[in-house]
Structure formats: structure tokens, C-alpha cells
Amino acid sequence: MENFEKLMLKYIEETPGESELYLNQDLCPEATALIQKIADKRPVILTGCGTSFHLALLGERYFETIGQVTAKAVPSFDLAWYRAESAKDKIVIAISQSGASKATRDAIAEVKKQGAYVVSITASSESKMAKESDSHILLPGGPEKALPKTRVFTTGSLQLLRLAYETRKKSDSSFKTPFPQPAELKTAMEKALTDNRAIIDEAAKEWNKYDMFTFVGGGPAWVLSCEIALKMRENNYTFSEGYETEEFGHGRTCSFFPNRPLVAFVMQGPCIERTADVINNAIDIKVPTMAVVEEGVTGLPKTDYVIRTPAMPCDFTAAIVAALPMQLFSHQFTLVRGINPDMIRLDDADFKLSHNKWIFPPGTH
Numbered sequence: 001m002e003n004f005e006k007l008m009l010k011y012i013e014e015t016p017g018e019s020e021l022y023l024n025q026d027l028c029p030e031a032t033a034l035i036q037k038i039a040d041k042r043p044v045i046l047t048g049c050g051t052s053f054h055l056a057l058l059g060e061r062y063f064e065t066i067g068q069v070t071a072k073a074v075p076s077f078d079l080a081w082y083r084a085e086s087a088k089d090k091i092v093i094a095i096s097q098s099g100a101s102k103a104t105r106d107a108i109a110e111v112k113k114q115g116a117y118v119v120s121i122t123a124s125s126e127s128k129m130a131k132e133s134d135s136h137i138l139l140p141g142g143p144e145k146a147l148p149k150t151r152v153f154t155t156g157s158l159q160l161l162r163l164a165y166e167t168r169k170k171s172d173s174s175f176k177t178p179f180p181q182p183a184e185l186k187t188a189m190e191k192a193l194t195d196n197r198a199i200i201d202e203a204a205k206e207w208n209k210y211d212m213f214t215f216v217g218g219g220p221a222w223v224l225s226c227e228i229a230l231k232m233r234e235n236n237y238t239f240s241e242g243y244e245t246e247e248f249g250h251g252r253t254c255s256f257f258p259n260r261p262l263v264a265f266v267m268q269g270p271c272i273e274r275t276a277d278v279i280n281n282a283i284d285i286k287v288p289t290m291a292v293v294e295e296g297v298t299g300l301p302k303t304d305y306v307i308r309t310p311a312m313p314c315d316f317t318a319a320i321v322a323a324l325p326m327q328l329f330s331h332q333f334t335l336v337r338g339i340n341p342d343m344i345r346l347d348d349a350d351f352k353l354s355h356n357k358w359i360f361p362p363g364t365h
Contacts, residue, residue, distance in 0.1 A: 016189035022140035062164035087111035099127020218271025
């Protein structure tokens, strides 16, 4: 494994510094113009694929809850071929790290026919999507060469949260910031990684025998559950799924099995009690458990592993910080399995399709 480039690990470790750098920078003119358009109460649709769609889901929550504007996240393919008319005269924020996602580019083409104003968010101003949109904003942190995206999710979440917050400030200058000071955020992210490294390594080794994982969380941590499950599927090909806590508690607990670990995200907020119920149900039938817990949360049942993260001003930023140690868990679990975490089966001829195309062609995710 020492021969791997470990690009994914590099990007995870760079995330705290890139996050601090972004929050210390002034907004670009394109972002400022977008904020003004949204502040005028023009409805927003956010779209993307994979990790970018998870960013869209968070963006929907940010703009609805903080920005107080109508927002909806729609998967790119669905927006392009089934719901393009819903974008008529709206603002469409299209997200893609590479700026080359075919489905998202299709969505841009179709919604522009409906008179939508399209803003693309990609890691390069020279990307195809940047050139096909009405306006373009750079993702903080730049491109990631590793195919499973990690830094993109974290810094992209901060970017969308900042856009929503600045939108709210247009109408309410006294609205409380969801961010700590940039230097404090960097320190919290670094602490979430370094303080939990030994626990993460131990859990990765101990749980190597499992091929199925369940991730649950409420509020913004639900989206985080879906994203980390995606990283597990991408990196180590386990059957991993993310669920919203309340949905899981209303019947999904029947899928609990002793050979399928449960990872629960518990941030400060209204979801603590219900998430604790899910954890207790798992423990009752001897499911291996891990809790990712924000500092200050108490009253949880005893789990096999506990990942602790520093307290944040709100559950939005708490979920962003909690992403880092679980991205690291996915990376370490992949190494234990003898898999290169920087690739998605591109180096295995068994996964080349009959028409000679890879499942995930380079540069299209």
C-alpha cells in the first residue's frame, strides 16, 4: 500500500487549510451577483450528480433555512429529461467538480431553453460547464485528481452555506453567523482528524470483516450519511447506505443485522433523542455501532466506537466538520482491504464493459 499516491488522504488533510483560506477571502464578483439575484426572492434549483448532488441537497437546506428563499435540489438527469420546465425563469446552480458531467451539462442545456439563469460551480473556470453557463463560480480548493471526492464536499458545503448566509444578511444584517472564525474552523477540523486517528485505524481493522454498512443522521447529518455511504461504495465497494434518522426509525430498523455495522451522526439539535433510539435498537440485537458525536452532546448509549468532533455554532457547520474523520475512516478501511482508494475499479479489467467503456470514465464524475 505504500506505493499508492494516497491522493485522497492528501486532499482530506489539506481541507482544513483550504477551508480557512476560502473563508478569509472576499467573495468573487460572480458570487456577489448571484447573492443579489437570490436575495430578490428568485427561486433556486440546485443540481448535480453523486457528491455534487449531495452538495445540492445541502444547498437546498441552506437557502431554505438560512437564506429564506425557495430552493429545491434535483438530480441532474431528472432535471434534464423530466423536470426542465420546472426551472422556467428560475436560478439554476449546477455543481460538478470536473465541470464535465454529461448529465449536468444536459441539464444546463435543457433549463436554458426554459429561460433559466444558470450558474455553474466547478473547480476550473476553463471547464465545459463554466463555458456553457451564464455565470461561473470556482469551487474552493481546486481540482481533485482522486476519483472519490472529499475536499470538494467539505469546501463546497462551506461555499453554499456562505452564499445562503450572505443572502440572509441582505434582509437581516443581525442574523447570527453559522461559522466560527476561519482559524478556529481550521483548528476544529484538524482536531477532528488527529484526535480520532487511532480510533479510526482500530475500527477500520476490526470492521474489515464486514461488507455492509448503515449510516444514519438527522437534519444536515442525513446528507452527510448519504455522502459517507457513497465514499464507502466508491472506495471499497461495500454495500453502504445512508438514511435519515426518522425514516430509519419508522421501519428500516428491520434491516439491522449483527454483520452490518451502524454509524450514527449525532450533532447538537432536535435529532439527538431519535438518533439515540436508533442506536439503542441496534445495540439490542448486537449490531456493531459507532457514534460520531459533536462535543456537548450527552445521554447517548455506549457504542463500540466513538468519534468526537469539536462544537460548532450550528448543526450545519458541525456536520461539515464531522465529514472529515469519516472520510478518513473510508480511506483507512479501503487500505486495510488492499484497495487503492484513489481509483474506482479503473485498474481492473473485470469492470470494463462489453462496449469498451469504463463504468466511471475519467473526468466525467
